[in-house]
Every structure is written in structure tokens, then in C-alpha cells.
Amino acid sequence: MRAKKRVVTYGKATPPSRGASGGPAPSTRRTPTVRTIRSAIVEPRPGSPQRQPPTAVAPPVAGRTRPAVDLSIDLGRGLVLRNPILVASGTFGYGVEYADVVDVDRLGAICCKGTTLRPRQGNRPPRVTETPAGMLNSIGLQNPGVDAVLDRYATQWAGWHVPVIVNVAGESIEDYVEVVQKLDLVPGIAGIELNISCPNVGKGGLQFAIDQEAAAAVTRAVRRATELPLIVKLSPNVADIRPIAAAIADAGADALSAVNTLSGMALRADRTGPFLGNTYGGLSGPAIKPVALRIVYEVAQVVGIPIVAIGGVTGLDDVLDYLAAGAVAVQVGTAIFADPTLPIRLIDQLADECGRRGLASYRPLIGTALPKRPNAASAKGVEYRP
Amino acid sequence: MQLVDAELQESRQVLPGQWLQQYHAPALAVSARAGQFVHVRTGDWSGLVLRRPFTINTADPATGAISLHFREVGRGTAWLTHLRPGDTVDMLGPLGQGFQVDPRSRHLLLVAGGLGIADLRLLVDEALRDGRQVVLLYGCRDASEVYPSSLLPDEVEYVVATDDGSVGHHGFVTDLVLDYEAWADQAFACGPLPMLRTLAGLVTGRKGRLGVATLGRKRGGGRPVPPGSSAARKKAFLQVAMEQTMGCAVGACLGCVIWGVNGPQRVCREGPVFAFDEIDWEATAGVGTQAR
Numbered sequence: 017m018r019a020k021k022r023v024v025t026y027g028k029a030t031p032p033s034r035g036a037s038g039g040p041a042p043s044t045r046r047t048p049t050v051r052t053i054r055s056a057i058v059e060p061r062p063g064s065p066q067r068q069p070p071t072a073v074a075p076p077v078a079g080r081t082r083p084a085v086d087l088s089i090d091l092g093r094g095l096v097l098r099n100p101i102l103v104a105s106g107t108f109g110y111g112v113e114y115a116d117v118v119d120v121d122r123l124g125a126i127c128c129k130g131t132t133l134r135p136r137q138g139n140r141p142p143r144v145t146e147t148p149a150g151m152l153n154s155i156g157l158q159n160p161g162v163d164a165v166l167d168r169y170a171t172q173w174a175g176w177h178v179p180v181i182v183n184v185a186g187e188s189i190e191d192y193v194e195v196v197q198k199l200d201l202v203p204g205i206a207g208i209e210l211n212i213s214c215p216n217v218g219k220g221g222l223q224f225a226i227d228q229e230a231a232a233a234v235t236r237a238v239r240r241a242t243e244l245p246l247i248v249k250l251s252p253n254v255a256d257i258r259p260i261a262a263a264i265a266d267a268g269a270d271a272l273s274a275v276n277t278l279s280g281m282a283l284r285a286d287r288t289g290p291f292l293g294n295t296y297g298g299l300s301g302p303a304i305k306p307v308a309l310r311i312v313y314e315v316a317q318v319v320g321i322p323i324v325a326i327g328g329v330t331g332l333d334d335v336l337d338y339l340a341a342g343a344v345a346v347q348v349g350t351a352i353f354a355d356p357t358l359p360i361r362l363i364d365q366l367a368d369e370c371g372r373r374g375l376a377s378y379r380p381l382i383g384t385a386l387p388k389r390p391n392a393a394s395a396k397g398v399e400y401r402p
Numbered sequence: 403m404q405l406v407d408a409e410l411q412e413s414r415q416v417l418p419g420q421w422l423q424q425y426h427a428p429a430l431a432v433s434a435r436a437g438q439f440v441h442v443r444t445g446d447w448s449g450l451v452l453r454r455p456f457t458i459n460t461a462d463p464a465t466g467a468i469s470l471h472f473r474e475v476g477r478g479t480a481w482l483t484h485l486r487p488g489d490t491v492d493m494l495g496p497l498g499q500g501f502q503v504d505p506r507s508r509h510l511l512l513v514a515g516g517l518g519i520a521d522l523r524l525l526v527d528e529a530l531r532d533g534r535q536v537v538l539l540y541g542c543r544d545a546s547e548v549y550p551s552s553l554l555p556d557e558v559e560y561v562v563a564t565d566d567g568s569v570g571h572h573g574f575v576t577d578l579v580l581d582y583e584a585w586a587d588q589a590f591a592c593g594p595l596p597m598l599r600t601l602a603g604l605v606t607g608r609k610g611r612l613g614v615a616t617l618g619r620k621r622g623g624g625r626p627v628p629p630g631s632s633a634a635r636k637k638a639f640l641q642v643a644m645e646q647t648m649g650c651a652v653g654a655c656l657g658c659v660i661w662g663v664n665g666p667q668r669v670c671r672e673g674p675v676f677a678f679d680e681i682d683w684e685a686t687a688g689v690g691t692q693a694r
Contacts, residue, residue, distance in 0.1 A: 117403060155656045
């Protein structure tokens with residue numbers, strides 16, 4: 017057994033305080049639960065008359081007079097992010113590709129491209145195409161393998177302030193475990209995002225995300241193999257996400273990220289066959305935001321661990337939506353392709369928004385849209401089920 | 403690579419459905435090399451989530467102007483054609499590896515198919531500036547699509563082939579290559595995939611007798627270079643500019659790959675210019691881009 021593990025903290029991240037709410041007492045539990053968060057909304061309501069004077073006093077004038085807002089968030093097991101804006105796996109490479117135009121060190125965290133045990137060449141081209149308000153991709157987990165990734169990037173990552181979360185994919189539980197063991201205790205690796213939901217590979221991937229038992233089994237196996245913070249990425253391609261999410265949480269995941277891409281396809285311009293080399297691809301972008309929002313909303317009511325929302329974030333409104341639906345952080349994905357500096361701007365905008373509402377932390381924004389009685393709707397079985 | 407706001411200076415339709423736009427972007431004009439491209443952000447309206455890659459048609463460091471030559475094929479390009487002078491466009495660039503001309507090359511053979519001329523236009527300027535001789539072979543469907551010679555410098559020998567014979571040679575542009583291959587030190591091509599594949603077929607197996615490789619042999623042969631390396635690409639008789647639907651254009655998303663002999667190659671990062679022998683032409687057979 018390994019003797020001692022380091023605790024990952026970054027920069028001047030404040031400890032996960034409970035905000036200005038005076039709400040629940042500070043606890044030593046490793047994660048802020050949804051319950052904790054929801055009780056924080058007895059805070060003064062935004063836009064209420066009493067709040068007018070502060071808003072009038074502190075309008076963001078031309079100078080950068082940004083109020084000090086606590087944007088830090090604890091995703092569990094010591095993975096404390098300085099802010100809740102992450103970049104999604106597969107859209108930011110290994111963090112070095114956009115370095116010319118983006119100040120990567122300001123990001124909450126970077127989720128790197130899906131990494132497997134052995135090198136993968138990926139799917140046949142073409143691999144991407146634009147669709148209404150979104151895009152399809154079928155990269156097929158092209159990556160140089162975990163050893164090459166560590167060899168090329170780990171030293172660089174260790175020198176960054178921004179935590180790098182390695183997205184791990186595999187074809188079997190043994191694959192996942194072996195990759196994770198290689199990542200364990202490597203400086204520069206802040207956490208693991210377990211990709212059990214890639215829709216673009218024939219074998220492995222999705223089969224774990226659509227089955228409750230398999231999802232729990234792979235989570236448990238990885239949990240035993242590492243002390244690194246473990247985030248499990250959910251698939252939207254399931255009938256009911258809640259039992260799967262609950263099983264993963266019970267199996268020892270520190271946090272969940274939701275969602276991966278939706279399975280879809282596009283045809284060639286002359287309609288002689290599928291456009292993508294892999295026939296099927298994963299849909300991302302603003303088109304999937306309502307689906308992702310529904311899943312975050314549902315999962316937030318059945319698990320007590322933090323949720324990182326992914327899906328069509330293109331502006332502050334999307335961030336606030338996901339927070340209100342119960343997520344504690346968001347990942348920006350497809351929007352980076354059009355606007356590489358968006359994640360950095362979102363951090364500033366979120367701080368400004370909190371300042372405007374007179375909040376010392378963004379955490380009171382979390383879970384405001386969740387029902388007062390958890391699971392009330394599902395108990396009646398009246399919600400929409402596709 | 404930089405993010406710049408480029409101001410549209412001039413926009414005109416040079417051929418049916420084909421536009422030539424000049425932008426003021428000094429940062430790009432100074433650093434752009436022939437064959438490189440910019441990734442252009444289209445308007446946020448109607449849910450276009452991806453940027454559009456355009457090759458840099460011309461770049462003038464003196465005036466800070468770059469130009470783009472494109473065909474209106476979908477909503478993104480349609481949006482560009484509606485811009486007015488003075489409007490600004492968000493551009494990321496210059497991106498990718500451009501054409502690499504061997505310093506010993508005196509005679510350059512450029513082969514363009516249709517809009518492929520946009521990739522080679524800046525190479526014409528660079529080659530003439532460096533005192534090289536240029537022959538430009540241009541192929542298109544019929545007389546209405548022939549690239550206007552007024553847009554080319556006078557020093558270029560410009561030869562046209564049309565599929566229907568309405569102007570110039572009656573047939574494919576690749577038919578003309580045989581007349582010039584002995585003259586050429588290096589050849590550069592951009593155009594439809596079948597054209598590039600035919601050219602690669604013409605050159606394959608004979609590269610030892612063509613172009614700068616021959617020059618090297620007269621000097622007792624150069625040092626062997628690893629295939630696929632930058633040095634090998636520079637020496638290659640034929641370099642081709644490839645096309646693929648693109649996501650990020652900086653090498654992060656791995657979306658724009660084509661199949662090379664050494665596995666997948668990112669068009670945005672390892673390309674868009676490749677030596678002809680780097681590409682697995684069999685595996686690339688079905689690749690096409692979708693109108694959007």
C-alpha cells in the first residue's frame with residue numbers, strides 16, 4: 017500500500033469556505049453536497065430591492081475594479097480549482113496547442129484529450145462536420161498512448177498553476193486500471209476524468225456508461241487503483257441516467273461530469289452515404305444544451321457528489337443555467353473552436369455577475385433551480401421520458 | 403499564431419460564385435507564408451459553431467493587407483460575402499505549414515485545379531520575388547471559370563486547360579504536366595483530390611529522375627533524409643496542399659486528419675502542405691468535403 021499522498025492545492029485557492037452565507041457550519045467532509053449548496057439559497061435574492069444600493073455602488077466601470085469573489089471549488093479529494101470554468105476533453109488538446117492565444121494558467125482546469133493504454137490511430141476521416149447549432153465528431157480516441165503523453169507533457173503540466181485532469185479511456189476494466197496506475201503519483205497530474213462514455217469507438221467506452229453494473233465496476237476498480245481525484249464522465253445516450261449516476265457515486269467517484277456527446281450522424285452532400293468515416297459521430301455544441309441541462313438536473317437530485325456540467329456552454333447564461341441546475345462547475349468545449357478566449361472571459365464574467373449580485377462567492381448560485389423536494393417529479397413518474 | 407481583428411477593405415466577385423476579399427491585418431500580412439491559412443470566425447447568427455479555414459491568397463507586408471479567395475458554398479461563406487468594407491472579422495492565423503521551396507530550385511511548376519489557385523497565388527509572388535521562374539497550369543470546367551490573368555503578375559507563364567475545351571487545352575490540367583516536368587525543379591499543386599492523386603501517380607517511382615533530387619545527385623547525392631521530415635518535404639519534387647473539414651485548426655481536436663503513410667496526419671498542423679509521398683493516396687480516396 018502506498019504510504020502518503022499529497023494533497024493537491026493550487027495557487028492561492030481559498031479553502032472551500034461556505035461563502036458569506038453563514039449557512040451550514042464548515043465541515044470536514046470532502047465534498048460539498050447538493051444539500052449543503054441548496055440551503056445556501058436563503059441568501060438575499062438577486063435583484064431584490066434591498067440589494068439595489070450595492071449594485072449602484074459597484075458598477076464595473078472602465079477600470080478593472082473587479083470585486084474579490086471566491087470562485088474556488090473543491091471537486092473532492094483535494095482537487096481544489098481556482099474557478100469553476102474548465103475546458104472539456106478533446107477540445108483543448110494537451111493544453112499546449114492554444115497557448116499562443118489563451119492564458120491557460122487562468123483556467124479552472126484542463127481536461128486533456130482522451131488517453132488510452134496503447135497508441136490509437138483513431139477513426140477514418142472525415143471526422144468532423146458542422147450541424148445546426150452544433151458539430152459532429154468521430155475522432156475515435158486518437159492519442160499516442162499514456163506513456164507518450166506522460167513523456168511529452170507531464171513535466172510541462174507540473175510547471176503550470178492550472179490543474180490538468182487526464183481523461184482516461186479504455187476497452188476493458190484492466191485497461192482503465194493500468195492507465196490509472198501509470199498516472200498515479202505523477203507530478204503534474206491533478207486528477208482523472210474517467211471516460212466511460214465515448215460514442216465513437218466500436219469496442220469499449222460506451223458499454224460501461226450505459227450499464228449500471230459495468231459503470232460501478234469500472235469505477236470501483238479505478239478507485240482501488242489510485243488516490244487521485246476521480247471524476248466519471250456520464251453518457252447522455254441512456255434511457256435513465258439516475259441509477260447509473262447513483263451507482264457510480266456509490267462506487268467511489270469523487271465527482272461526475274455530464275455529459276459526453278450524443279450519438280448522431282450526417283450524410284454526404286450528395287446523399288450517397290454517411291459523411292463521417294465512422295458513420296456515427298458525437299454531437300456537441302449549443303444543440304445539446306437542453307439535453308445536458310436535463311441530465312445535470314436529474315443527476316443533481318440523486319447524488320451527493322459535485323457535478324461538472326458539459327454541453328453547449330457559449331456564454332455566461334449557460335454557466336448560470338448549469339449552476340442553477342445543480343452543477344458546481346462547467347466545462348467549455350465546442351465553443352473554444354470558434355472563440356478560444358471564451359473560457360477566460362467566462363471567469364471574469366462570473367466574478368462580475370457575483371459582484372453585481374453582491375455575493376462573496378458564486379456558490380449561492382448553485383442548485384437554485386432544483387425542486388425543493390428532491391425526486392418529487394420522478395416519484396410520480398410524470399416527467400418527460402423519451 | 404495570433405487572434406486578430408481584420409478589417410475588410412475590398413470585396414468583389416471575381417468569378418461566378420467566387421469572391422476575392424482584401425482585409426487589413428498587418429500581423430498576418432507580415433508573418434504569412436505561401437500555403438498557410440487563417441481560421442475565420444463567422445457571425446454568431448444561425449448557430450454556426452465552427453470557424454472557416456481559408457488559405458491566404460496574397461499577403462502584402464508593406465500595406466498590411468491580406469486577401470482571401472473563396473467560393474460561396476454555404477452559410478458561413480455567404481455571411482462573409484455580405485460584409486461591407488469597414489466591418490471586422492475575427493481571424494486566427496497564420497496556421498499550418500506552408501510550401502517549402504528548395505533554395506536550389508529555379509523553375510517552379512504550379513498546378514491548380516479550380517479554386518486551388520487560391521493556395522498557390524502567394525507562392526507565385528514569393529517565387530518571383532526570389533527570382534525564380536514560374537509556370538502556372540490552371541484547370542477548370544469551362545471558359546466562365548478561368549482565373550483572370552489580370553490577377554496574376556506578368557512574369558508568370560500561364561497555361562489553361564478546360565474540361566470542355568472552350569479555352570486552352572481540351573482536357574485535364576494534368577495532361578499538360580508532361581510537357582513541363584523535365585523543365586521543373588519542383589512542382590506544387592492544389593485542387594480536387596483526383597487531380598492530386600493523378601499528379602502523385604505521375605511522379606511516383608520517378609522522383610529520382612525529376613527536379614531537385616536530380617540536382618542533388620549531380621553533386622554526388624545529398625545526405626539521406628528521413629521520409630516525412632521537413633527536410634524531405636523541402637526536397638520533394640511534388641508538394642500538394644490538402645483539404646479537410648476542420649475543427650480547431652491548431653492541432654487540438656484531431657478532427658482534420660488525412661491518412662498518411664505514417665498514420666493519421668493533421669491537415670491543420672502537419673499540413674496543409676505535404677510531400678506527395680507522405681500521403682496514403684489509397685486510404686484518402688473517399689475523402690471529400692461537405693458543402694456548408
